Amino acid sequence: MAEKTQLPSWSDKEIWLHLGVHKTATTYTQKLLLANHTTLEQRGIVYIHHRQTRRELTIPIQTYDGQSFEHDMRQGKDKLLEAPVHYFKAIGSTKAGVVLLSDENLLGHTGHIVRSGILYARKETFLARLASVTPKQPTRILLTIRDYADFFSSVYGQYLHDVQPENFVPPNVFTASILRRKPSWTNLVRVIGKHFPASQIEVWNYADFCADSSVVYSQMFGSGLTAASPSNGQPAEPKRRSMSSKALNAFLSCCYDAGPAPALANLRSIIEDHPRGASQPGLDIWKSEDRATLNQRYRSHRRALRMSDYVTFHRLAL
Template identity: 30%
Template sequence: MELFLHLGAHRTGSTAFQRTLKRNGDVLAAAGTAYWGPEWMRGRDHLMLRDNGRFDTGAEAAVAEDLAATGAARLIVSDENILGSMRRNLLEGGFYAGAVARLVAYCSHLGMEPARIGLGIRDYAAYWVSAYSYLLPAKPLPDFAALKPALLAPDRGWREVIADLRGLFPRAEIMVWPLEAVQGRMRALVARFADQTPQRLRGVEKRINTAPGLAAIPAVRAIRAAEPDLNGAQMRARLAEMDLAGAPAPELFTGAERRALAARYAEDCAALAAGFADVRYLAEGRI
């Protein structure tokens, strides 16, 4: 069996990518491809990597049964949590510090290395803002100002993550795409990744899994101060009841800080376009 591994990352359009794969499961199956998305990966205890870096005893046999049951020649696995935690990224000020160990564990568990890897990337400022506003309603986070110094100069950026992938999987084809270049072209991107033609796939029209607007941040803090025991679902319900139209949005990064982060991201994209880590860079016009 051949493994194609879509790793996300978080907040780079991965949910739309996954929904497109799921919606076209019949097309993929007809081509001999099985798809395991987040619902599959996170809904089975024997596919959950524990905090000790191991899987449960006996999980290998259950995974082997799952793989045999697909009857497929190719398996696409898509779950951004394989790389690690978006919350940890924020709190540590860098991207996926434990990715190598996690990837080794997952690939050993599946019994195969990926033939193809897909990874979306995004402008640093947009990523950090999206991650913060997405996570804040679920659990308390430090004030953004306390996190910002590390976010402005992260030890691990996109190139460090990609270098890890290349070092770990020297024979794999690695596809990397900037979110800014593929918005509105998700069907073509998924087709390219899954070896399909775009005309055969059904697309996902509306935006999904978007982060709350920045205006929600003061509201979340006020609600949590008054009701500290609210869980994520209850917090989202409270926000849905509020009219935040016209509410002031905090500026998490200054203009100068955004420009500095954009410059670093531009350097990443230029290096990838020039062949960094021998990746296939799917920027505009290359999908």
């Protein structure tokens, strides 16, 4: 990677880094930040659009070795290596005291999780590269975690929208790999702390967000933020319908009959034919006994994070 330099313009600024994770309302959070950019700026916080962060920071540092996003290598290796330097130089020119960055892909991608059965399999590599180009240690690193069973079910649903037929991993293979490798949010937080030892890592439970998102957002960014509108004046991103368990069964039946390619080509129509709703529960790839095992593991890891002396684990007021 390009040599790390301390840019003078960052000496009086803080970086707040929101890492997601996937499937914890990160997209909605980014829309909320865009919708409230004026309020945030009045507080001395400037939010950098996640598309800019992804284009100029995430993709370049993850394309360095050519193992990911090979289509972006058309930009040329030198241009990719220079992109993060220009990114931080440009956003460092702001007069705000806090620069807020958000991109859940900085930790990796759903495809990495499903193919490996590891909670962000390339986190060590990607976080090391991120640390090497960041002009100073973030003051705050914000992270929302979710119970393992629901998280991996949702991750698998997103993965199906993006995967190419030749890389398709059946859900039973994925779940077996997860159970064998034993996921750990505590290990993810440890790796983040390893690469950003001067940062305060703050963690939220996704269930608390679902219970009262306004409290969570107040803890993250301060009170008084208004709900995000669908587009916030930005080009609308294609909305994907949540997958139901019945849709997954129909998809797998198509896979077995015709193969992954036709099934994936018809995924959208399959989901539309079996919409999630009151009578159609959301996607669940787990057997009941495996879900119970994962839930117990999540409770244990959540307690460990609450007791950690290097993590602030936020909770709703009782």
